Amino acid sequence: MGQLIDGQWVTDEQAGSISKSGEWTRTPSVLRGGLEPEDVTPGRYHLYAAWNCPWAHRVLLTRALLGLQEVLPVSLVAPKRTEDGWVFDPENGYIDQLTERRALHEVYAAGQADYTGRVTVPLLVDTKTGALISNESADLVRMLPPAFAHLAERPRDLYPAELAKDIDAWNALIHTKLNNGVYQAGFAESQPAYDAAVSSVFETLDTIEAALENKPYLTGDDLTEADIRLFPTLARFDVAYYSAFKCMRRRIQDYPNLWPFARRFYALPGIAETVKFDIYRKGYFSQSPKRNPLGIIPIAPDIDWSI
Numbered sequence: 001m002g003q004l005i006d007g008q009w010v011t012d013e014q015a016g017s018i019s020k021s022g023e024w025t026r027t028p029s030v031l032r033g034g035l036e037p038e039d040v041t042p043g044r045y046h047l048y049a050a051w052n053c054p055w056a057h058r059v060l061l062t063r064a065l066l067g068l069q070e071v072l073p074v075s076l077v078a079p080k081r082t083e084d085g086w087v088f089d090p091e092n093g094y095i096d097q098l099t100e101r102r103a104l105h106e107v108y109a110a111g112q113a114d115y116t117g118r119v120t121v122p123l124l125v126d127t128k129t130g131a132l133i134s135n136e137s138a139d140l141v142r143m144l145p146p147a148f149a150h151l152a153e154r155p156r157d158l159y160p161a162e163l164a165k166d167i168d169a170w171n172a173l174i175h176t177k178l179n180n181g182v183y184q185a186g187f188a189e190s191q192p193a194y195d196a197a198v199s200s201v202f203e204t205l206d207t208i209e210a211a212l213e214n215k216p217y218l219t220g221d222d223l224t225e226a227d228i229r230l231f232p233t234l235a236r237f238d239v240a241y242y243s244a245f246k247c248m249r250r251r252i253q254d255y256p257n258l259w260p261f262a263r264r265f266y267a268l269p270g271i272a273e274t275v276k277f278d279i280y281r282k283g284y285f286s287q288s289p290k291r292n293p294l295g296i297i298p299i300a301p302d303i304d305w306s307i
């Protein structure tokens with residue numbers, strides 16, 4: 001792995017950092033641009049994503065829910081990290097549709113010659129100006145529905161004003177304690193850091209389980225950003241986080257409300273195409289000096305995601 005410094009690729013050990021007490025934190029995104037609806041035409045913007053990345057998954061879910069597949073093309077990097085960071089793998093169908101580059105850091109450097117920072121997915125690029133617009137999934141999930149409303153097959157408001165406060169609270173909780181929480185458990189380098197992370201993951205799942213008791217989605221009858229944040233972690237949980245990140249107190253399948261929620265979400269149009277259980281299993285169990293030195297990938301149980 002590595003990052004760009006003034007447009008030059010430099011390799012390093014791992015994304016994020018480990019504190020003295022063994023806690024892992026994620027490095028923040030640096031591209032935080034926006035979109036104006038009048039600039040949004042079919043094919044003008046291009047998304048870079050990876051099947052295995054839960055943050056990119058938020059954006060792929062938003063794209064699918066709105067039915068933007070035709071108007072917002074996506075290039076997928078191969079679902080594994082290399083010395084060159086994220087790379088394409090044309091032989092296996094992972095092609096940079098826009099510029100036919102070899103590695104994502106080349107896309108970043110082409111869009112911004114002095115870019116300094118991590119080379120992450122998701123990334124939104126303006127094909128007209130060549131500019132890098134945003135590499136922050138939270139911003140992308142917020143900006144795509146209004147900016148693409150006029151082109152969407154299924155336009156929808158994922159952040160209605162009257163629910164904003166409620167959504168903000170769920171978003172913050174899910175992002176910190178769950179989306180990042182599972183990584184904090186998996187990447188912890190001390191027992192106390194691991195214990196704290198796992199307790200917090202399951203406390204959060206319990207809170208969400210209770211909230212879904214009487215409603216189909218977190219803030220009521222309609223799906224919002226909050227549900228979009230929740231789903232990628234649920235989709236990866238039983239096949240990967242449960243074992244690879246040692247989050248073993250319970251499986252998602254064991255929750256009476258969360259499990260139907262996960263399957264209901266999975267059944268929505270376009271969503272199943274964004275979910276790749278085998279890639280999650282192989283990705284989270286890929287060889288790692290600390291977590292899986294021999295790189296043996298376990299055989300997972302079959303899970304029935306149908307409603």
Ligand SMILES: N[C@@H](CCC(=O)N[C@@H](CS)C(=O)NCC(=O)O)C(=O)O
Pocket residue numbers: 001002015016026028029052053054055056085118119120121122135136137138
């Ligand atoms: N804040 C970013 C985080 C994205 C992120 O961390 N992506 C990971 C993959 S899951 C990545 O590309 N990491 C590569 C690196 O940090 O070198 C977002 O939510 O969009």
